[in-house]
Amino acid sequence: LTQLRKMCDHTEIGRPHRFKLEFARTKVLSCDLKDGYYLVLVVDETANEGVARNHLDRCRERLMAEI
Numbered sequence: 529l530t531q532l533r534k535m536c537d538h539t540e541i542g543r544p545h546r547f548k549l550e551f552a553r554t555k556v557l558s559c560d561l562k563d564g565y566y567l568v569l570v571v572d573e574t575a576n577e578g579v580a581r582n583h584l585d586r587c588r589e590r591l592m593a594e595i
Contacts, residue, residue: 529558529566546581557581559588562595 532544549556550573557569557580569584571577 529560530564555580557584559584561588561591565595567591 545560547558553573555571560566571580
């Protein structure tokens with residue numbers, strides 16, 4: 529994620545807020561918090577990505593209120 533941020537800064541395309549990696553049997557969903565922190569959710573390939581992203585977003589909101 530740090531490398532992705534550097535690449536986005538270098539190309540002046542803005543800061544990434546969401547990031548996803550897909551593997552054969554796993555998906556890794558990530559979202560930015562602040563101060564260099566981020567939240568990661570790992571699910572299997574059969575998971576509904578919309579539902580997973582919704583849970584990730586709600587968790588992010590709660591964490592942001594605490595940071």
